[in-house]
Amino acid sequence: MGMDLVERLLNGDRRALGKLMTLVDDGAPEGREAIIKLFPKTGSAHIVGITGAPGVGKSSLINAITTKLREKGKTVGIVAVDPTSPFSGGALLGDRIRMQDHFTDEGVFIRSLASRGSVGGLSKSVNNVIRLLDAFGRDLIIVETVGAGQAEVDIVKVAHTVIVILSPGYGDVIQMLKAGIIEIGDMFVINKSDLEGAHRAFEGLMSVLELSQQREGWKPPIIETIATAQKGITELVETIERHREYLEKTKLLNVRESKRVENELINLVNERVYEKIKEGSAGEGENLKTIVSKVVSKQLDPYSAAEKIISALG
């Protein structure tokens, strides 16, 4: 059944793509199988991450960028992540609202994901959802983070190009520096640049960037935009393309891909180990429960217990 969906996806069937996204989001075995089958067909899309505090205009900017990309004949995939409520387990996925222009465009596919407990600004499934869009043939895949602003480091491990969006009046640029967000941007956008304080934000950011180290020989530019008026978007899209060319020319694309893959592998291995521990034995007729009780009754210390479990994994 999962195979039919894969074939259908490769034939451009959007329903199949949507269904496979659900399967990978849920961590279903059919999802896993599909990714294994589709993996060789991934790797050509340019993955662009968009991050920034809530309200700076991430979704509107994605909408504007998509319009420009479509003018240039590129196909786009968009993955927008919103937070899952820790109380109810539900989520309000509202980023799509700003992208209404593109709902029925064949060249655009938008998918909303809930973070489902992930804390780095994305979801566990995001890499696989990206792969599905890649195999589907999208030229660019734009990923929008949850947007808590700080601690959104996951996007660096997922995207080739990271765009950090700021907005005038959203606190000091120094705040941004503290949050480490300055370090992850390949380019910076000051959106709503018609608002008061835009110039100050620009100057402040400029001075901060001049003080920080250049990342791998690329000088992150600052671009001013008004997303809702399609202003500054041409320059932004050109800069995105320039960054991609730069990554290819310097082979940095390969370095980033390697980091991406390494990070993902470690996560997958951790997950698998956890699964095996829960399902299986820990050697010598013991299982997790018996080892836990040995530690509780001080017969075994936690470190030795951990070693026991690991050596029994095989």
Place this chain on the structure above:
Amino acid sequence: MSKTESKTRVLVAKPGLDGHDRGALVLCRAFRDAGAEVIYTGLLATPDQVAQTAIDEDVDVVMLSLLNGAHMVAFPRVVKLLMEKGAGDILVFGGGIIPEEDKPHLEKEGVLGNWGPGTPLDLIIETVFNKVKERRHGTKQAKKGR
């Protein structure tokens, strides 16, 4: 095998020229608080936009809400579009200002619920969740029978 429970994905949509969305937003929040993942299309979505969104987001159910009297045309249009696009398995519920005499036609066209203002949210959510469970269970049975 590690697996997150399959969440219910709900699309809340206002398929037409209706500028009032407080009701729709209340519904969005209620579903979220009940544990569902809710997507909202925003105002002024066309039936075509609603149908395509439902498919791309692979929702279990579409909640259509209109207060402007256009439900007799708009709601069945969404059902029809979903079927044409190969997504007839997505459930469609209607709500808003719907006179009693319109309900039989809507039901015949495949629109469930058709609740008026003042319908308790609990009732709506319970009915929807049960229908989704029924639909999923039915699919599993069908697969087993193969």
